[in-house]
Structure formats: structure tokens, C-alpha cells
Amino acid sequence: MEMSDRYCHGTRVDVSSVSTSMATDPMKEEILRDDLRFYFMSPCEKYRTRRQLPWKLAVQILKIFMITLQLILFGLNNQLVVSYKEENLMAFKSLFLKGYSGADEDDYSIAVYTKQSVYDSLHYVIDQYSQLGNLSVGPISYAEENEKFLPLIICKKSYKKGSIEPSEEVYDIDAELETVCLTLDPESTKTWRMNNASFLELDFYRLVDVEITFTLKGINLQTVRSHELPDCYSFFIKIVFDNSCHSGKVKLTLDFDAVSSVCKNWKISGTAQKSTHYLLIFDGFVIVVCLSSAVLCTRSIVLAVRLLQRFSSFCLENYNQKVCEDDQREFLNGWYILVIISDVLAIIGSILKMEIQAKSLTNYDVCSIFLGTSTLMVWVGVIRYLGYFEKYNVLILTMGAALPKVLRFCCCAGMIYLGYTFCGWIVLGPYHEKFEGLSRVAECLFSLVNGDDMFPTFAEFEQKNTMVWLFSRAYLYSFISLFIYMVLSLFIALITDAYETIKGYQTTGFPMTELQRFMTGQKEGFPLQGQEVVGTECGEAETIHPSVMLCCCKSVPKDDTIILIS
Incomplete structure (x- = not known):
């Protein structure tokens, strides 16, 4: 057997040139070729060839x-649930925060600047809470436990002890906090206020915060309109x-956690309960369809692996050649994996x-x-079937x-982007609200790359x-010039x-792989045919098989293992 030296990925390797006259089983080869052709056909071609109904396509359309x-x-x-929570939050702020205008600042609802304003706001919360039943227009009431109202809790946190004299630039503070x-x-609001008047007297130079917590109950009646309980x-x-x-600025914030539960005793007339049963049946049917889709796609993957094993064994037994990685990836259909993942997510979401x-x-x-x-993946998965049409x-x-190429390019551009992000946060963060946090800086820079909000970003720097x-001007001009005129242009x-x-x-036709040559029965491309390729490192002609140029496949000993899917 003639021996020759060949290059594979730039490295000289010694392989055995296999004679193409090696005996093969024509019937076995033709059956394998037919199975490969059928596997890579579109659903319509499979139906015309073997009258096989496109079950996966039908299930995917139904599932969409x-x-x-x-x-x-x-x-x-x-949307009803979210709007109910948001509107209740707005109602609570209007009820319990004195002077609330309906618009929050960045990290607080309202601010006060005098001692009297703090006391007034504190007493206002207590008074409004005690009169809640006469004030609120919504179905809101005090929470009960063991037939008793849950109390309102007031906690003040302050430094344990200390004294401050700003005029003399003297202070003595114990950093330990007490609550x-x-x-x-x-x-019993009136009695409580008289008995605890000293508690409401605040030492502002030691005070860290005052926290008021209480629990209320409510019922979301608007879901009745959508036939929900x-x-x-x-x-x-x-x-x-x-x-x-x-x-000198005391910030007031109001926040809440809303937890829904089944009402203990309820009675409703109409179709709400009946509609709920229909929805549960519909969700169960969705789960059945998704399970069917996942089973069909898993079956296709198993068949593909078995077909790859047959093709790999055929190449190894008859031509002493491994199936290259590019051809192996043809059998691993990423669309099937995407569909299975979407089915799993849809089943979990339905449950x-x-x-x-x-x-x-x-x-x-x-x-x-x-x-x-899951819905996103389902719609993306449909693109696979459109891919069968050339246009x-x-x-x-x-x-x-x-x-x-895009991923490699983004890795390099990302390093520059992160550098600008950290630099903008540390230098410009104290002077511009868009640079106060790392995530906000990244979002601001991304909007600048897309040409959004440019002038306000410049103008808001005082x-x-x-x-x-001056640094902000150099920073913004350099970033915009670099990313819009260079990085974005190269990306496009x-x-x-x-x-x-x-x-x-x-227009001219796609390059054919060894797998495609085998399926079309082109003897000049499969099995091994020597070709003379000029331009090696030494300037000499080397005998290189087309599969080396396409996939860098190489001959292996007969006892070597076969990698099915890389």
C-alpha cells in the first residue's frame, strides 16, 4: 500500500492511502444511502417518497x-394581578404619607427637612392607621389572628449613645446600634399616645431610622370580570x-409585600368556577401536546444517532476513515434540542x-x-421549517x-465596553444619575451606542x-466615536x-461535504481520491484528499474508537 505524507490543520501526519477498489457491499451501501437521503428530506419530500405523515410538523403547528x-x-x-398590586401601593402611599404628591423620587417617596415635619408625618401614619375603616374606599381592613387585630409596630434605631457639637467640631459616638x-x-390609639409620649421624642443626632410595620387584608374583586375566583x-x-x-434630609419610603391566598369562606354565582375547570382542562391538553412533541423529537435524535453509528461503521469498515466533525454535526439537529427545551419549559409553566x-x-x-x-422558543423553532424553502x-x-465571527468580535469589544463601564461608574457616578450604578452605566452606554438620549446625557452634567x-466630554466623545463609527460598523x-x-x-452552489457526496453517489468525491494541491510549507506538491480540505478527516487504525457526535 502506497504511503504518503499529508498536512491536516497545518500539521504533517503520516496516513495510509486506502485503495478505492476495496470491495464493498453494493446493496448495503445503497440501503444506507437511501436512509441518509430520507433522514435529511423535508416533511413534504418524506410524504411524497414514503407517504410518511409529518407528525412532528403537525404537532408543532398545533403546539404554537x-x-x-x-x-x-x-x-x-x-395584568389584573399586577395592576391590583400597583394601585394598592399608590393608595397606601396616599393614605399614610403626609403630603405625598403621587410621584416618587429615585429611592424614596417623599422627604422632610424639619423636626416638626418628622413628628407630623409620624403622627399622621398613626392617625390614618387608626381611622382606616373610615378612610379607605377599597375592600381593605386590619389583619386578624385568633380573633384579634394584628398590632402596628414602631421601631426606632439609633446609636447607643453620643454627643455632637458641630460648632466646636467635636463628636463622641458609640457606633453600636440599639433598636x-x-x-x-x-x-387604643389615644391611650397609647399618652402613655408612650416619651418614645415619640426623637434624638435626631443619634437617630438612624424609624420603621413602622403593619399588616392589612384585601380582596381582589376585579378578577371576577375575567371569570376567575x-x-x-x-x-x-x-x-x-x-x-x-x-x-438634614429625612427620606420617607413605603413598600409592601403582597401575598395572595385562597379565601376561607366564599360564595360566588355565575360562571367563574366553571370557567376555571375549562382552563385546567385546556392546560392539561397543552401538557399532553408538549409531551408528544418532546417524545417525537427525542425519537428523531435517537434515530439520528443510530444512523450516524451505521454511517461511521460503514466508513471505518470499508474506507478505514472516520466521519469528520462537520458531518457528525449534521446528524445532531439543534432544532430538536431547542424544541425539547421549549417543551420542558412549557410543561413546567403549565403545571x-x-x-x-x-x-x-x-x-x-x-x-x-x-x-x-417556552413561547419564544416555540416560535423560533418554526423557522426550521421555513428553512426548507430557498427564499x-x-x-x-x-x-x-x-x-x-460575531462571538469572537463581541469578546474583544466587550473588554473595551467593560473598561468604559467601570471608568464611567467610578468617575462620573457621583455627578450623574445615569452613572450611579454599574448596571445603570452599562444601560446608559448601550443606549448611546444605539443613538438614544445623547444630548440629555451631555447636558445633565453640571x-x-x-x-x-472636561473628563466627561472626553469620555463620552471617545466612547461614542469608537463604538458607533468603528465597533458597530465592523459588527455590521x-x-x-x-x-x-x-x-x-x-447562485453558484454550496460546497458539498463528504456526507453529501456519499448521499448523491458521486464517486469522484467519495471514497478517497487523491488530488494534487500546490502551496505547502515546503513549496512541494502534496497528495491531499478532498475530505482533508473540507473536514480534516484522517485515516485511523481499525481498532481505534469512533467518536459519534463531537
């Missing part, structure tokens, strides 16, 4: 409509008087949705993430061709600090280059 309808129904219900709390029954809510409200900065409808679960956000992600597969082919103002050029390459292939 069902999951999308399920998402819409859940989204409408979720003192008292409870207030809504039915109303939920009962517990609102855990917390009001904080923040004096931690000791800057969570059923638990929410049965009032056994209250976390709408987790359910919406699962349902939303519709340009996007898929371009993305596949450009993705490796000229109080000349050095920082990479995608354009991939598109032009794909467009040229559609």
Missing part, C-alpha cells in the same frame, strides 16, 4: 397555537423614616399555571418566565455563518467641577460579509 393562546390568557390575568420597638392596637391578599406594609445620612388557578401557588412571575420563554432560509444561513466636566460588516457569502453560494 395552543401555547400562544395559553400565554395570552395567563398574561391577561397576570427599641413598641406595638399599637388600632382601637377572587384572591384574598395580605399586605405587609413597611414605612421607613431614613435618617442614616444625617444630612405552575394550574397550581395558580387552583390557588395552591401565588408566584405569577416564575410562571410567566417559563411560559414566555426563506437566508436569515438562518446568515446567522449560522456569521455567529462564530459644570460645578471643571475637571470632571461581519454580518454583511456572511450574507454576501451565502448569497453567492445560493
Whole structure:
């Protein structure tokens, strides 16, 4: 057997040149070729060839409509829940925060600047809480436990001891914090205030914050309009008087946690309960369809692995050659994996949705993430079937061709982007609200790359600090020039280059792999045929097989193991 030296990936290796006259079983080869052709056919071609119904395609189409309808129904219900919580938060702020205008600042609801204003705001909360039943227009009341109202709790946190004399620039502070709390029954407000007058006297130079917490109950009646059973809510409200900065500005914030639960005793007439049963049946049918889709795709993957094993064994036994990695990846259909993942997410989301409808679960956000992600993947997975049409597969082919280069390019550009992010945060953060946090800096820079909000970003820098103002100009001009005129242009050029390459292939034909040559029965490309290729390192002609140029496949000993899918 003739021996020759060949290059593979730039490295000289010694391989055995296998004679193409080696005896093969024509019937076995033709059966394998037919099976490979059938596997890579489109659903329509499979139906015309063997009258095999496209079950996967039918299931995917049915699943798209069902999951999308399920998402819409859940989204409408979720909007009612979110709006109920947001409107209650606004109502509580208007009820318990004196002077609240309806608009929050960045990290607080309202601010006061005098001692009397602090006392007035503190007493206002207590008074409003004690008169809640006469003030609120919504179905809100005090929370009860063991037939008793849960009390309002007031805690003040302050330095343990200390004295401050700003005029003499003298201070003596014990950094240890102490917290003192008292409870207030809504039915004994006047008596409580008289008995605890000293508690409400605040030492502002030691005071860190005052925290007021209480629990209210409510019922979300608006879900009746969407034929859903109303939920009962517990609102855990917390009001904080923040004096931690000791800057003369006390920030008031009100926040709450809303927890829904099944109402203990309820009675409702109409179709709400009946509609709930229909929705549970529909969700169960969605789960069945998703399971069917996952089973069909898993079956296709198993068949693909078995077919790859047959093809690998055939190449090894008859030509002493491994199947190259590019051809192995043809058998591993990423669309099937995407569909299986979307099916799993849809099943989990449907189960969570059923638990929410049965009032056994209250976390709408987790359910919406699962349902939303699964719907996204389902719609993306449909692109696979459009890819069978030449005029519709340009996007898929371009993305596949450009993705490796784009990822490498983004790694380099990301290093520069992170550098600008950290620099902007540390230097400009104290002087501009868009640079106060790392995430906000990254978002601001990304908007600048897309040409959004440019002038306000420049204009909002005040000229109080000349050095920082000059630095901000150099920082913004350099970032915008670099990323818009260079980085973004190169990014688009990479995608354009991939598109032009794909467009040229559609005109002249795509390069054929060894697998495609075998399926088409081209003897000149498969099995091994020696070709003379000039241009090696030594300037000499080397005998290189086309598979080395395409896939860098190499001959292996017969006892070597076979890698099925890399």
C-alpha cells in the first residue's frame, strides 16, 4: 500500500492511502444511502417518497397555537394581578404619607427637612392607621389572628449613645446600634399616645431610622370580570423614616409585600368556577401536546444517532476513515434540542399555571418566565421549517455563518465596553444619575451606542467641577466615536460579509461535504481520491484528499474508537 505524507490543520501526519477498489457491499451501501437521503428530506419530500405523515410538523403547528393562546390568557390575568398590586401601593402611599404628591423620587417617596415635619408625618401614619375603616374606599381592613387585630409596630434605631457639637467640631459616638420597638392596637390609639409620649421624642443626632410595620387584608374583586375566583391578599406594609445620612434630609419610603391566598369562606354565582375547570382542562391538553412533541423529537435524535453509528461503521469498515466533525454535526439537529427545551419549559409553566388557578401557588412571575420563554422558543423553532424553502432560509444561513465571527468580535469589544463601564461608574457616578450604578452605566452606554438620549446625557452634567466636566466630554466623545463609527460598523460588516457569502453560494452552489457526496453517489468525491494541491510549507506538491480540505478527516487504525457526535 502506497504511503504518503499529508498536512491536516497545518500539521504533517503520516496516513495510509486506502485503495478505492476495496470491495464493498453494493446493496448495503445503497440501503444506507437511501436512509441518509430520507433522514435529511423535508416533511413534504418524506410524504411524497414514503407517504410518511409529518407528525412532528403537525404537532408543532398545533403546539404554537395552543401555547400562544395559553400565554395570552395567563398574561391577561397576570395584568389584573399586577395592576391590583400597583394601585394598592399608590393608595397606601396616599393614605399614610403626609403630603405625598403621587410621584416618587429615585429611592424614596417623599422627604422632610424639619423636626416638626418628622413628628407630623409620624403622627399622621398613626392617625390614618387608626381611622382606616373610615378612610379607605377599597375592600381593605386590619389583619386578624385568633380573633384579634394584628398590632402596628414602631421601631426606632439609633446609636447607643453620643454627643455632637458641630460648632466646636467635636463628636463622641458609640457606633453600636440599639433598636427599641413598641406595638399599637388600632382601637387604643389615644391611650397609647399618652402613655408612650416619651418614645415619640426623637434624638435626631443619634437617630438612624424609624420603621413602622403593619399588616392589612384585601380582596381582589376585579378578577371576577375575567371569570376567575377572587384572591384574598395580605399586605405587609413597611414605612421607613431614613435618617442614616444625617444630612438634614429625612427620606420617607413605603413598600409592601403582597401575598395572595385562597379565601376561607366564599360564595360566588355565575360562571367563574366553571370557567376555571375549562382552563385546567385546556392546560392539561397543552401538557399532553408538549409531551408528544418532546417524545417525537427525542425519537428523531435517537434515530439520528443510530444512523450516524451505521454511517461511521460503514466508513471505518470499508474506507478505514472516520466521519469528520462537520458531518457528525449534521446528524445532531439543534432544532430538536431547542424544541425539547421549549417543551420542558412549557410543561413546567403549565403545571405552575394550574397550581395558580387552583390557588395552591401565588408566584405569577416564575410562571410567566417559563411560559414566555417556552413561547419564544416555540416560535423560533418554526423557522426550521421555513428553512426548507430557498427564499426563506437566508436569515438562518446568515446567522449560522456569521455567529462564530460575531462571538469572537463581541469578546474583544466587550473588554473595551467593560473598561468604559467601570471608568464611567467610578468617575462620573457621583455627578450623574445615569452613572450611579454599574448596571445603570452599562444601560446608559448601550443606549448611546444605539443613538438614544445623547444630548440629555451631555447636558445633565453640571459644570460645578471643571475637571470632571472636561473628563466627561472626553469620555463620552471617545466612547461614542469608537463604538458607533468603528465597533458597530465592523459588527455590521461581519454580518454583511456572511450574507454576501451565502448569497453567492445560493447562485453558484454550496460546497458539498463528504456526507453529501456519499448521499448523491458521486464517486469522484467519495471514497478517497487523491488530488494534487500546490502551496505547502515546503513549496512541494502534496497528495491531499478532498475530505482533508473540507473536514480534516484522517485515516485511523481499525481498532481505534469512533467518536459519534463531537
